[in-house]
Amino acid sequence: MNKRKKWVGKLALSIGVLTMFGTTGVGQISVMYAADQNINNNAVSDDTSNRSITLWKYEIKSTADLGDRGDGINPDPSKAPDLDGKKLMKDVNFEIIKVKAIGTASLTDPLVQTEGTAWETDMSFNKMTGKTDENGKLTFNVGTGKTADGIYLVREIKDVLTNDYTYTDENGETKKINKPMDPFFVHLPQTKRDDTGKLIYDVHVYPKNIVTDTELDKTIEGGKGHSIKAGNDFQWEATTKLPAGLYSNITKEMTITNWLDPIDGINKDLVIDSSKLPFDLFANYFRVKDSIDEELKLKDVEVYILDKNGDLIKLTNEMEYEVTLGGKKISAPNKVEDLTVGAKKEVVVNLTQLGMKKVTVDEDTHLQVVYKVTTDKDFNGTISNKYSVDYLLPGQDPFTDESKGNPEYxxxxxxxxxxxxxxxxxxxxxxxxxxxxxxxxxxxxxxxxxxxxxxxxxxxxxxxxxxxxxxxxxxxxxxxxxxxxxxxxxxxxxxxxxxxxxxxxxxxxxxxxxxxxxxxxxxxxxxxxxxxxxxxxxxxxxxxxxxxxxxxxxxxxxxKKKTDLPFTGGEGTMLIIIIAIAAITIGTVTIMIDKKRRQA
Missing domain, CATH: 2.60.40.10 (Immunoglobulins)
Incomplete structure (x- = not known):
């Protein structure tokens, strides 16, 4: 099987914040760790040093894991930077181009300064591409000397085989990245952040992807098939491994780009400064959608947390989730019920902020929506069912996924x-x-x-x-x-x-x-x-x-027709008995009359 074509539920979601470190690159695309970092005390760039940009691509679970912005310094250039238990991402594709400002434009953020307005491609430099190695590392060596000085644009690109943003997980499976990281500018050489009289010739950047393991599994009575006498109750279970970014408690200043303001519906930067800390950051929404088959009668919908121990914890309608049936909100304690046959029932379960906070207490938490149904007593045939989830994490693009390997009745x-x-x-x-x-x-x-x-x-x-x-x-x-x-x-x-x-x-x-x-x-x-x-x-x-x-x-x-059995003779005997009794009676009466006449 071509593993590059094998998609599973685990997705990487990008967030446009970078941490920077520094090392010396060797070769055009190097995978060797630098022995030391080239930081020069001379504020004037030299004409002998190699200029390079090294990417360390790794995954995080939520916005709270972003950390601080980097400074281009690698604390220990002899090894990979401290990941604090986080995983590096293999086979992520990048490209780098050299750019120059148009007019007096100041190039700090390519999301703000756009091509053709603030900058244009510097055609003196040939675009370079590459992908991260098994250590999540990719080094672009852009050249030696002053001719390599300038501003470079780094951006994540699609894989040429799959035509999608991808990476390879620890099992060797190709996974899809829902949203690539935001592009960014890098100066070479770069001014040292805490000592502006020094220059860094080998800049390290640490782009991150929020990785969510939203595995969707639809079952029926816990299996992939079911059959009972029609007309009796059974249930479908929609079980989803939840993304980690539904709720984050932010304790450090940061800016979330591409944040959708739930009030005005406009994408903007969410600036979390010290006056707002600590800050509760929630996903814009997390929804489970199911279209109940027209042959089914819906009797109720229940929502549970399935924790890491496999225990079910029931959630409360209107507090931790809301549910609509055919677009109509069902208020507790009313049952989510529609016993009609012949029309699909559109059911949507939407987690509230209280629900998002509750389900993210532990890692590896699942949400299970249980649909209790029945069929008409004379139903014949097959019923298949699937469901979908869609959600929007802070700074991400909207994400939708649909269950596969769906069960049947x-x-x-x-x-x-x-x-x-x-x-x-x-x-x-x-x-x-x-x-x-x-x-x-x-x-x-x-x-x-x-x-x-x-x-x-x-x-x-x-x-x-x-x-x-x-x-x-x-x-x-x-x-x-x-x-x-x-x-x-x-x-x-x-x-x-x-x-x-x-x-x-x-x-x-x-x-x-x-x-x-x-x-x-x-x-x-x-x-x-x-x-x-x-x-x-x-x-x-x-x-x-x-x-x-x-x-x-x-x-x-x-x-076969009943057979005609022969007469038993029973009716003729009875007739003889009746005639005999009648004859005796008549004879007795005649004797009595004759006796009385003689006496007279």
Missing amino acids: YDGGFDILKTKEDKSSVLKGAEFYIATSEANAIAKKFLASDGSSYTLKEDGSSTPDLPIGVTYVTAISDDNGKAEFNGLKLNWFTDTDGDGKQDPSVPGEETWAKDRISKDYWVVETKAPEGYELIKDPQKVTVTLGTADDALVELTVVN
């Missing part, structure tokens, strides 16, 4: 056709139950609407009794002889460790390809149409993501 169904024996006509009124195994079907343990199975008693009740609101999943053939089961759970992965849950990190538990997702069910006919026999054995049906298509019938059930 699966349900399936199938059709039954009930026909007469000759298959020439259909039968109405046949009733079917469904079981998750043949053993369950034989034991009359049938699937219910909550996804569990319950044993059916002789009187039609269940053992144990069905929970309140739960019913058996049944189907009855209609006038067209058709019955159907919908919204059935499917199998989508191999549970290699037997814990009942998918763990994508466990080998073999990856989500199956769509054509493998399926599950076997057994159909039992519990009531036959009038005049017809029941089928005697459970009928197996394999349900897939495609079997719910009404154009196909997965199970045809043929009913």
Whole structure:
């Protein structure tokens, strides 16, 4: 795999503040540490020294890590400057050009003094390019003697292969830099900051990038797939590793360039002087956006901090975050609920300043937004879901990222056709139950609407009794002889460790390809149409993501007519008995009448 093409969530964000040190460069682009730094006590530049600019590119976590502006001096030229635990950045691309002022322009900041107005390129110098080495170092040796004196513009440039601002991390993976560092001017030689009678011929600068590890991960019930009996509740989880710059407590004077004023919406310099210290600096915004599928009913949204120990800490709506549904703000303690089907639900979670402060207490903190949903009880098919985050850190460009490797929800169904024996006509009124195994079907343990199975008693009740609101999943053939089961759970992965849950990190538990997702069910006919026999054995049906298509019938059930059994003779015997009793009665009455007549 070409690692230069492999993007991941970790991004470098640049901030236009520099720290300066100094050393002697050798060669056009040198990666060797200087043995000493060329600082001359003569205020007049010589015509023998090499002129060079050395960059040390490293990452910081937030604006608070900027430190003071540098002075071009390297405290210990025999080694890399003290990084205080910070990481240097490899393979960051830079270019350097020589410039000259137009008229009386004073060149101090290329963000303020623009090309064509304040300065133009000095064509006597050929542009130089290079990239930082494994130590985050890049030296530009611009020449020897007075002809090399002047002002140089240094700027970060795009990588020629990826056409983007990039660096290489400690794992050898190419990462994207969201915003390159601001360009800057360097005088060669440079006047020593604390002793203006001295000149520095080898100037070190320390450009910084704020590196944010905003890894986005969307899961469903903790995995990358899920399936239950449709109509039951489940949840999606949007988990984001938070950037470190959402909140910073500034204790030193500094100026943040390219800061978006939240009041007037204008980009400007934010000057933090001693009168403002300590200063709480917040990101302009941090938002999580999700578009809930039209087939889902949204029941609630909850927001948590997932700390470095894996513990969830619930945040409070309207205090630490705000949430809108379809652009309408949901106020606590109202549930974020929309039980309609047929339209997407746009949900936005926005951290407040109080929330930003709370989530940046510890490093490696994640924000988890939980969307509690359900589907219609007869839903069939696949639902995929992704989400995005966007935020604006102080002095940065707006950043947006979208989750990848998104999870999916699966349900399936199938059709039954009930026909007469000759298959020439259909039968109405046949009733079917469904079981998750043949053993369950034989034991009359049938699937219910909550996804569990319950044993059916002789009187039609269940053992144990069905929970309140739960019913058996049944189907009855209609006038067209058709019955159907919908919204059935499917199998989508191999549970290699037997814990009942998918763990994508466990080998073999990856989500199956769509054509493998399926599950076997057994159909039992519990009531036959009038005049017809029941089928005697459970009928197996394999349900897939495609079997719910009404154009196909997965199970045809043929009913045989009841047979005409011979007469038992029972009706003729009864008639003889009745005639005999009548004859005896008549005879008795006749004898009594005759006896009375004789007596008379």
